[in-house]
Amino acid sequence: MSNRTIARKYTLRREIGRGGMGVIWEAFDQALRRPVALKVMTPEHVTSDAARRRFEREAMAIARLRNEHIIQIHDYGIDEDCPYIVMELLEGEDLEDRLVRERRLSPPAALALLRQIALGLQAASAAGIVHRDLKPANVFLARKEPGECVKLLDFGVVCTDFESDDDPQGSAGKVIGTPSYMSPEQVRAVVPNHLSDLWSLAVIIYRALTGRLPFAASGVGELLISICTDPFPPPSSLVPGLLPGFDRFFERALAKDPAQRFPSARELVAAFAAVIEASRGPAKILIVDDEPDAALMMKMLFRQKIRDRTYEFIFADNGEVALHELRRHPDIDVIVTDINMPVMDGLTFLGRVPEVSPFARTVMMSAYGDMRNIRSAMNQGAFDFLLKPIQRADLEVTIDKTIKHVAELRRNARSDEENKILRQFASAALVERIREMGASIALASEAVMATVVFIDVFQFTPVARERLPGEAMRLLRANFEVIVPELVAQGGVVDKFLGDAVMTVFQGPDHLSRALGACVAVRAQMAAVARRAGEGSPYTQGICIGLSTGQVLSGSVGSQAYGRLDYTVLGEVVNAASHLARASRPGEILVDAAVREAAQQLFDVEEVGARSLLPGAAPVSVFNVVRRSPAVVLADGEPTVGIKSTSTM
Known part of the structure; x- marks a missing residue:
């Protein structure tokens, strides 16, 4: 293909790389008499309308970004029905090649790279652009005067806030991005934001410092579980002499919950630099x-x-x-x-x-x-x-x-971090109540309107019998790492984990619609992750969901004298949700007639017949929530009546 001329203007000289959808050539711009890099879409992608739109979106996205740390676009067009992108030609090497050669970088050298990558990501984030495939191979170290200049490459799977994705991540169980550098939210098929790119950046820096990835597994399915569930080895345990402060840095940079990560590239860089500055002195x-x-x-x-x-x-x-x-x-x-x-x-x-x-x-x-x-x-x-x-x-x-x-x-700030740790082991509702009102008021009880959701991992007990205890608990946590984020994102409070089930309470405005939206989203995400992880993964067990709404009693139960209290909700609504989850089959969201009546204008609900909710009890009519009703979704994809979810079925 060398010596071919594209658009009667660009003469191809030699292949210099390959991206997700195209081959990159060194070419010569005959009009301006200068060398350029030219990306031509591969033949297998040319016939795909979705791929062509994504290729065009890559050109549009980069063209919006005028930043020295992002590769610059000169031209875009179609030649003989084949799209192409013309970019600046860079001399140097990508970070992947350097890490393969040097294996590890010193903290100051890593910081120098981190500062420049962060500037590029900041510019992308400000323009509403998420890279989604940040990895060492897409970080180019260009030789410039007086030194190296980092350039971010390959925005081929970019996600933007001004154009929808024609092939949404997870629509067919497809992995978008490079698995080793994917964030937990990418694994869960949630449309990612800039915090996902910051996760990928943290993985890059972890590898640069230690010479290895924080999460590694023999297969893609096992790797996805590890990203969502497992801790990573503290960097100081891998590299003698590495400051323990880096352990704390990565605990935040690689937090499973995006809300616990550094909120911006600038703050991530500042924290990394602070560790290098070592312990505080004067x-x-x-x-x-x-x-x-x-x-x-x-x-x-x-x-x-x-x-x-x-x-x-x-x-x-x-x-x-x-x-x-x-x-x-x-x-x-x-x-x-x-x-x-x-x-x-x-x-x-x-x-x-x-x-x-x-x-x-x-x-x-x-x-x-x-x-x-x-x-x-x-x-x-x-x-x-x-x-x-x-x-x-x-x-x-x-x-x-x-x-x-x-x-x-x-x-x-440290106290806030400690409270985050406390929330991991105590009811979030209790923590907030104590913070706002004090311990004595937190012990008071009240009747409130709420929606209660039980989500149960289907037939997990036989799985637990076949596994070692530690492995069984890890696989159960893998399911909860997918289930919990969407419940919390919709304003739910995880009340407790009961064996292989999680109980969540929704209160406040639109608590029923938010709870239903969260359940629909969780079901869709679990199905997408199961497709990605493949047969034999813990996600293929499926989940059973029960939901009920009405008045509950909210307060503390237990023994105050012996210092063992739990802040929870009680009542028929809680019992009904639990029984509905027990009667549910994998993939069902079971509700009773009252919920169907309240939600029928917002969600499509179908009758599944009579089920016995308790052993020996008479069967009663129950209903399955199928999907969000198309009638309440606007043209731009945002649901009305205050319902908003990161994923729908």
């Missing part, structure tokens, strides 16, 4: 002032505290340099900055600080006559202000006060 203070003697004055005023390692000062003569120092030192506590400076003034710098350092607090300095600017700074979030000429006593009191405030912020 309080770090950044002085930003263009006066030539500012550094000398601070060193003289606080020479004893510097000598005692109570304070460590960092200096910058304008806001732009200060931002650079903040990125280098993400553990800075206090910033003392002048307002009037060249290049970037203090007010502009103040607005940029939260982007780089969420904990640092800023103290503004200015002359008495500049009170208008000081007032503006306080309105923008400055912690305090100082008037020039600076008095040592005033400066020291202000710095100490600010350091204590920042320390409190850090303690609160």
